[in-house]
Amino acid sequence: MEWLDRMAKAISLIESRMEGKTDIEELAREAYSSPFHFQRMFHMLTGFTVAEYIRRRKLTLAAQELASTSSKVVDIALKYGYESPESFAKAFRKAHGISPTDARERGIPLKAFPRLSFHLSLKGAQDMDYRIIDRPAVRTIGVKIATTTTDGQNSREIPRFWQQAHSDGTIGKLVEACPGKELLGICGDMDLANERFDYWIAAENDDRPADEQWKEFTIPAATWAVFPSIGPMPHAIQDVWRRIFEEWFPSTGYEHAAGPELEVYPDGDTTSPDYRCEVWVPIVKKQI
The missing domain is CATH 3.20.80.10 (Regulatory factor, effector binding domain)
Structure with missing residues (x-):
């Protein structure tokens, strides 16, 4: 369906802007809808808000970068939109249960929040009265x-x-x-x-x-x-x-x-x- 393609394009735009700020109005335009309708649809279809999705995805990418590179914690924090290492560490600990520094240790378990995809699910025909x-x-x-x-x-x-x-x-x-x-x-x-x-x-x-x-x-x-x-x-x-x-x-x-x-x-x-x-x-x- 057309709306699935539009939502998929919006997700692609979100993923391309992980290192910067994401504009809700731009995402809504990509989905051919108003900002409010896009956000309400997103939340009802996925169970979390656009902001929450972006936050979880950024913290997933940040964890991967901490585990696989020698980049400074402060640089990774700024890269993914956090104003200070302290605010980044607080969000990171809430998401992963450990500090950003601990994420560099080998064998430390991390949580991955995968990219969303939308698929058409065919169901038995059932009238919807309104x-x-x-x-x-x-x-x-x-x-x-x-x-x-x-x-x-x-x-x-x-x-x-x-x-x-x-x-x-x-x-x-x-x-x-x-x-x-x-x-x-x-x-x-x-x-x-x-x-x-x-x-x-x-x-x-x-x-x-x-x-x-x-x-x-x-x-x-x-x-x-x-x-x-x-x-x-x-x-x-x-x-x-x-x-x-x-x-x-x-x-x-x-x-x-x-x-x-x-x-x-x-x-x-x-x-x-x-x-x-x-x-x-x-x-x-x-x-x-």
């Missing part, structure tokens, strides 16, 4: 945490956030404050270049002002692709997210509109095989 809707801005209230995609930290922190909100009564109070409204999980203020975003547990509310208990978040007006998820949480909705980026985006004329993403949770037994919720993704037509 609808496209336009919606004006919506005001919500709720609670939030700041999290990061680095090392998959968000995948651990968000479930804990929901568990805490249930156990400390926050969910019950939010339902009372927003009667008749569905609970929302919102990924907002996404800063993909720095691997950070805010995650909200919220509900629509036009009347209640923000206060010490509730903060306010406005979901902007947008065109949305809405996908149903049917099955027990969290596996059913995780599968929907995977298919959106692996199957739906590559096969349509749309890309991510760089706005917040929503999960809409109606009341019900979330462990039931019949539980139905939705994923909302903001979209725009591709500009090619």
